[in-house]
Amino acid sequence: MKTKKLSILFVIKQSKQNKRGLCPINFRITYNKKRKEFSTGQFVNPKHWNSKVQRVLSKDVNYNYINGQLSLIAQKLNNTFLKLQLQQDEFNVGDISNLYFGWGRMKEDTLVSYYNKYLAKISKLIGKDIKEPTYKKFEYVKGFLESFIQFKFKTKDIALKRLELLFLDDLEYYLKTERNLGQATINKIIQRLRRPVKEAVSEGYLDKDPFMLYKAKTIKTRVVFLSPEELQIFEKATFTQPKLQLVKDLFIFCCYTGLAYNELSRLEHKHIQKGFDDMLWISMKREKTSKDFSIPLLPQAEVLIDKHQSKGSLIFPKISNQKYNSYLKEIGAIIGVEKKLTTHIARKTFASTVLLYNDVPMEIVSELLGHSSMKITQDSYGKIVQKKISLEMVRLRKQTKKDIFN
Numbered sequence: 001m002k003t004k005k006l007s008i009l010f011v012i013k014q015s016k017q018n019k020r021g022l023c024p025i026n027f028r029i030t031y032n033k034k035r036k037e038f039s040t041g042q043f044v045n046p047k048h049w050n051s052k053v054q055r056v057l058s059k060d061v062n063y064n065y066i067n068g069q070l071s072l073i074a075q076k077l078n079n080t081f082l083k084l085q086l087q088q089d090e091f092n093v094g095d096i097s098n099l100y101f102g103w104g105r106m107k108e109d110t111l112v113s114y115y116n117k118y119l120a121k122i123s124k125l126i127g128k129d130i131k132e133p134t135y136k137k138f139e140y141v142k143g144f145l146e147s148f149i150q151f152k153f154k155t156k157d158i159a160l161k162r163l164e165l166l167f168l169d170d171l172e173y174y175l176k177t178e179r180n181l182g183q184a185t186i187n188k189i190i191q192r193l194r195r196p197v198k199e200a201v202s203e204g205y206l207d208k209d210p211f212m213l214y215k216a217k218t219i220k221t222r223v224v225f226l227s228p229e230e231l232q233i234f235e236k237a238t239f240t241q242p243k244l245q246l247v248k249d250l251f252i253f254c255c256y257t258g259l260a261y262n263e264l265s266r267l268e269h270k271h272i273q274k275g276f277d278d279m280l281w282i283s284m285k286r287e288k289t290s291k292d293f294s295i296p297l298l299p300q301a302e303v304l305i306d307k308h309q310s311k312g313s314l315i316f317p318k319i320s321n322q323k324y325n326s327y328l329k330e331i332g333a334i335i336g337v338e339k340k341l342t343t344h345i346a347r348k349t350f351a352s353t354v355l356l357y358n359d360v361p362m363e364i365v366s367e368l369l370g371h372s373s374m375k376i377t378q379d380s381y382g383k384i385v386q387k388k389i390s391l392e393m394v395r396l397r398k399q400t401k402k403d404i405f406n
Contacts, residue, residue, distance in 0.1 A: 006031050006081040006096065008074050010054040014046055021045060025066070027073055031081075031093040034207070038097065040073055042066045076100060090161060094207055109205050110157040112149065115142055118196035141192045148174050160200055163210040172217075187216045225348040228357065230337050231255060235300075237335045243319075244334075247327040249304050250316060254346035256301040256354060257282060258368055261321050261343040268313045272297070272305065295368055298354070 007030040012023040022043035029036055048060035055070065056063040080100045084091045109117075119138060126132050148171050149158055168190055175181045175189065194214075200206050226234065235252055239245045254264055263284065275281040280297040297305070308316050319327075321343075328341040339345065355365045 004032050006078070007035075008077055010040070010070055010074075011037075011051070012044060012046055012049050017046070018043070023049075025049075025070070027070075027077070029077060029093060029096060031096060034093040036093050036097050040070060042069055090159070092161070092207060109160050109200070111160055111163065112142075112146060112157040114160060114200055114205065115145060115193075115196050118199060137188075138192050138195075141189050144175060144179065144189055145171075145193060147179075151178065160197075160205050163197065163206070165211060165213055168211055168214050183217055183219050187219070190214070190216065223348055223352065224339055224345055225352040226255065226337070226339070226345065228353050230339070231349060231353055233335055233337065234331075237331070239331070239334075243323075244327055244331055246308075246317060247319065247324055248331055249308065250319070250324070251328060251331075251341065251343070251346050253301050253304045253316075254343055255349045256298045257295050258347050258350035259295075259343075260347060261324065264316065264343065265318065265321075267315050269315060270313070272315070293368075 009028040009030070011026050011028060013026055014023050017023045020043075023046050025040045025042045025044055026037050027040050044056050044062075044066060045060060048057045048063070050057055056066045060066070077096070077100055080096055084095060084099065119135075119142065122130060122138065123135055126135050146156070150156065151174060152170055171193075172186055172190065175186045176183075181189075194209075194211055197206070197211060198209055201209050234248070234255075237248060239248060250264060253259070254261075259267065259282070263286070267282070267284070271282055271284045273281055273283050275294070275296070280302060282295045282297060284293065285291065286293050305315055310317065325342055331337075332339065332341045351365050351368075355368070356362070
């Protein structure tokens with residue numbers, strides 16, 4: 001194994017020459033391809049400096065004193081370096097300079113330990129800056145982190161300074177092969193793990209972000225939604241069981257409003273307001289982003305609100321997400337729709353079949369879905385627009401041929 005060496009270089013800073021024509025002398029230490037530079041507190045006439053031997057020439061009146069100070073600095077740096085080597089622990093150029101100046105070594109901590117501190121910190125923000133489900137997602141990541149460290153390193157924790165880009169590559173491989181997780185889930189786990197690591201950098205536990213060059217693998221996802229024909233089949237279906245009929249109505253309502261389950265389940269009469277155009281609008285906060293949003297009520301959605309007028313503040317009867325999805329699965333089997341029905345599919349049906357297929361501009365779709373940027377909408381629904389263009393071009397070809405032969 002090649003021993004890493006400490007390089008000490010004395011240089012003058014000619015760009016910082018003072019009024020007396022003297023330049024400051026700095027010392028530059030380099031270790032493991034990283035370097036730091038500091039002032040020696042000494043000054044010299046640049047004509048009296050020998051850069052080859054890094055010392056003051058004898059013609060300078062203070063050469064003896066200055067050269068003695070430089071030698072003392074070099075000796076102290078070498079002693080500091082030797083002291084760190086004898087500790088038989090990993091260290092970096094920051095540790096060398098910190099110990100030299102008497103600042104002590106850089107802060108040290110371990111990954112799981114620091115992650116626990118981060119969890120404790122953000123737990124106090126629940127209900128203020130973050131929601132409890134968000135905290136639970138970070139807590140969920142901790143379990144995978146601990147199991148990976150045990151699997152890979154045969155220990156319960158590792159030092160933060162051991163982190164490198166390869167750590168994420170190995171973690172990704174472990175989650176894929178040992179835990180059978182999909183790429184989308186893996187990307188989310190790594191994304192949340194990187195948050196406290198970045199914070200560790202800002203707090204001085206790490207010199208730099210070890211995962212700076214990491215690029216998440218892109219996922220090619222197919223947007224699943226009900227076609228106009230499938231939506232029509234769904235709307236025409238009737239059920240004798242009240243629960244199935246309710247869930248069918250809720251699903252159709254989401255297809256014409258784009259509401260997520262959490263928004264649907266807390267929709268109240270106060271959220272239905274008359275807009276500037278004298279039309280009825282849904283006005284509430286987006287559960288995911290806590291941002292205000294407004295959606296105009298289409299006739300199909302208005303009919304369902306009138307149908308389910310309840311005495312309480314909520315518009316629709318309450319039903320758990322689990323039961324809702326279970327009944328949707330049952331409905332799909334009954335009416336012959338093979339797609340896995342969820343509120344998310346209803347939201348995508350709203351964007352695709354209800355809006356884009358009816359020539360609603362992409363920027364309006366983006367606004368109604370509450371996306372933070374147009375790119376998110378374009379990435380998700382761009383192909384649907386292409387399909388719409390293709391259908392229109394087929395129609396145009398047929399019309400053109402008809403005009404030619406008539």
